[in-house]
Amino acid sequence: MAEAHQAVAFQFTVTPEGIDLQLSHQALTEIYLSGLRSWKKKLIRLKNGVITGVYPASPSSWLFVVIAILATMYMRSDPSMGLIAKIQDQSLSAQCQTVVSAVLFSTLLWFSLIFTMRMCLKQLLSYHHWMFEQRGKMSNTTKVWVALVRIFSGRQPLLYSYQGSLPNQPVPAVKDTVKRYLESVRPLMTPDEFERMTSLATQFESSLGNRLQWYLKLKALWASNYVSDWWEEYIYLRGRSPIMVNSNYYGMDFLYVTPTPIQAARAGNTLHAFLMYRRKLNREELKPVSSTTSTVIPLCAAQCERMFNTTRTPGEETDTVQHWQDSDYVAVYHRGRYFRLRMYSSSRPLSPREIESQLQRILDDPSPPSLGEEKLGALTAGDRIPWAKARKEYFSLGVNKRSLDCIEKAAFFVTLDDDEQGMMGEDPAASLDRYAKSLLHGKCYDRWFDKSFSVVIYKNGKIGLNAEHSWADAPVVCLWKLGYNEEGHCKGEVDASLPRPQRLSWDITPECQEQISQSLAVAQALADDVDFHVFSFRDFGKGRIKKCRISPDAYIQLALQLAYYRDRGMFCLTYEASMTRLFREGRTETVRSCSNESCAFIKALEGGEGVEVCRRLLRQASEKHQNLYKHAMTGAGIDRHLFCLYVVSKYLGVDSPFLKEVLSEPWHLSTSQTPVQQVELFDMVNHPEYISCGGGFGPVADDGYGVSYIIMGENMMNFHISCKHSCPQTSSHKYGGQIRQALLDMLQLLCPDQREPSRTDQSQTKKDL
Missing domain, CATH: 3.30.559.70 (Choline/Carnitine o-acyltransferase, domain 2)
Incomplete structure (x- = not known):
């Protein structure tokens, strides 16, 4: 092929007069420039590696420490308390001995300061109480914490500068995880089923759980993140x-x-x-x-x-x-x-x-x-x-x-x-x-x-x-x-x-x-077999929801559960993805959105309870969801801990009926909010046309729904719904219509003066239903 010949740097032919060597200057120039580009990238990586390695200090701060130590020695003061004299090399002159030993001591002192600053920053970033404070009301402790984080964070960090200062993801206590798990499945089980599961959980907590937890804590001390490598391997790569x-x-x-x-x-x-x-x-x-x-x-x-x-x-x-x-x-x-x-x-x-x-x-x-x-x-x-x-x-x-x-x-x-x-x-x-x-x-x-x-x-x-x-x-x-x-x-x-x-x-x-x-x-x-439905909800957005003093994400999650209950006549185990990137190498955690509070609200609304009762239960369900989300973000989630305990049990060759049953439970409703990445790129107020519809994924369960949503600006929400045609109980368009109606009904409950939906929205909802 012609393009293949252009990549050849030289050609030669054997003739009676000898070897005729023909060099391609263009190809040689290409090779040279390509190598030059490669070396430039290596030098950039080396420079960034040095800057990131000494963060939150800067490389130039080393010179400042050296000058400061030499200055104090010139003033006949020994800041090392005798250490400089002990590391002097007798083979050098007296003046050189002093300078070299001072530089060595300064370097050791500089690295010690860097290590101390990094450990302080790591401890500061382990503080998560700020997340549980009421919005707009910051405690004095958090204010001091914010100031200290700014002080220890250094200036002009690179992309990976914080990696060495991020805290490790903590391993929750077994009893806390078991307690939260039982609370999450209580509304999904009959009294007999819940009693049986409680018995399995209690038995696991008092026996095998502590043994598995010991191995997990050992891994957490050794690894950067006790979850991520197993999650990548067993959830994704071994599929x-x-x-x-x-x-x-x-x-x-x-x-x-x-x-x-x-x-x-x-x-x-x-x-x-x-x-x-x-x-x-x-x-x-x-x-x-x-x-x-x-x-x-x-x-x-x-x-x-x-x-x-x-x-x-x-x-x-x-x-x-x-x-x-x-x-x-x-x-x-x-x-x-x-x-x-x-x-x-x-x-x-x-x-x-x-x-x-x-x-x-x-x-x-x-x-x-x-x-x-x-x-x-x-x-x-x-x-x-x-x-x-x-x-x-x-x-x-x-x-x-x-x-x-x-x-x-x-x-x-x-x-x-x-x-x-x-x-x-x-x-x-x-x-x-x-x-x-x-x-x-x-x-x-x-x-x-x-x-x-x-x-x-x-x-x-x-x-x-x-x-x-x-x-x-x-x-x-x-x-x-x-x-x-x-x-x-x-x-x-x-x-x-x-x-x-x-x-x-x-x-x-x-x-x-x-x-x-x-x-x-x-x-x-x-x-x-994939049944997909994508729609934009433009009747209102997060602006209107915030005026009702409720979290937009909690509002949507409750609407999804209300829509599912109306669609299937039952509650289901609901998965919402939450990130754990506050920790080093953190990925995701599960928020079990279907709670006792959300089920109580939906039952009251569908059972014809009074407006005030439903409104109060809705706010309680919203607060519960926010609390679950914050716990998941701060390492106190349920599912990643149980997953890792299950992996340890498999390595040890022991069976746990409790873990086996927990890990086999299907997620009939799998949801995720797509983060908006365009805020800094486009003025969405003056140019609302430059908005993305977001993204989506396929259904997780054969008889369930996959729902991805993105909150765009103040007045728009986009939904991506997937399920399977082979399941007669699911329909993406029907469920989409139920979501539309649930969003409108909940706003009408919170803000009775909200205008009626447009004819277009009404006709689309009726069509989908």
Whole structure:
């Protein structure tokens, strides 16, 4: 292939006169500049490693300590109390002995101060009482704490500066976890069932629980986080079912705006934005992530490390997550062909216009896919064991290995989709449902589901993400609005000498094609079974809810439970994801949203109790939910502790009827709030059109619902609902209608003067119901 020859640095031929050596100066220059870029990155990492390693002090503070010690010695004072004299080297002159020993002592003193400051900051960040205080009423203790955190936090921290100062996630007491668990399941069980479960729990707490807890505390002393590595391995990587739908999640584009209808142009700006984000990430130029409730409290940024250049590699027993330090290209899929697109020319990144030009070359390429290439991606969508065996048998040697390595080591994966998606057409609601399903699973072979994330660019300029879940939870990815010219193309010029994107080659045997077909059949059946509904609720938003003096998240959670009760006539175990990134390497914890208080409120409302009674119970349920959420964030949750106790029991080879039953309970309602990442990028008050519809995920239980929601601005909430067609008791549209009605009914209860819903909302609710 022509593009392959351009990468050769030299050529030679043997002639009767000897060897004729022909050097390619362009290729040699490319090699030199590429190496120079690599060394620059290594030096930046080294510099950032030094700055982060001495944080909250700065490298320049070492010189200040040395000068201060030398100054005190010049004034004939010994701040070391005799230590300087003891470390003097007799082989040097007297003056050199004094200077060298003073520098050594100063260095030791400097490291001691750094260690002390870091330990103080770690202890300060272990204080979480501020989270349980009433909003707007900060205690004097918390005020002093905030001031001390600011003092010990240093100045201008890098992205990972706080990592060494974050506290370890605490291990709750067994009795506290068991007590909270029994409280969470009380409204879901009959008296006989609850009595039996209480007996199992009491027996576990008094016998096996203490033994398992001892091992868990030992791990907590040794490991950075006693949960995260087991959670990643046993919940994600050891799963043998397809990760498509079951694990991967998606994120949508702007809801109302498509910056350009030109596919290659939108892709050019998008890919360049990701490239610039990765550059800032590698240089640690991004601000440390802070808690949404306070700009003082840092959150763990460890998940950012594996955002790019990462893939999930299948294995027969367990998968592995592989991460490479750098990658200067992306893998692109279009009409059944795979391409390698370099994102750098010499040592500089390609401009958006240049990326657009390269992608347009791919779009204009008329070559057909090779035999078996078109649906190759289905291997990543099907069951993991067949994919692991096929990878070992058909992709471990030769051209297949080289092409597979190219995809897996790419910065990320890109799909140039031939479909048009987004809110469009005569039925915008249905188009959003199709948009969600397309991002979640596509055609089951046109995404590479193993990559950390795949960027999907549709024919009409809409974009979206499909992300693999094991390496991180809902990554923070910022996309800059880079702009387009009047024709809708990216701004800038194009270097005409850029080599064409490299087409990847494959040699797919008939046996491998058969395995691809089998994996595609499994994935297609799973995708066809997904019932998805996406809708925007615009009657009111968090602004109106806050005026009623209630938490927006608690309000929505109660509405979801009320809607489920009306839909199914029963309560269910409800999962809400909460982050634990206040701790080092923290990921998530479960908030068991269905509580005694929430059930009491719903029963009273549906039973026709008086308005005042229902309103009081609603507020009690809201306060209970907030308390559960705060406990989960501060390491006092239930499920991660029970999960780790169960893992320890398996390692020890002992059975626990209590843990076995707890871990087998199905989550019929799995929910998650998508954080808003656009607040600093767009003025949502003056430009409300620049809002995302958020993202979603597939159903967790075969007979349950998966609900993702995002609170946009003050007057809008978007919901993503998934379930399975194969379950006759579930319907995403019907449940969506119940959610709409529950939101309106609860506001009417809290604020009777709230206006009636619009005719559009009423008709949509009746249609869904």
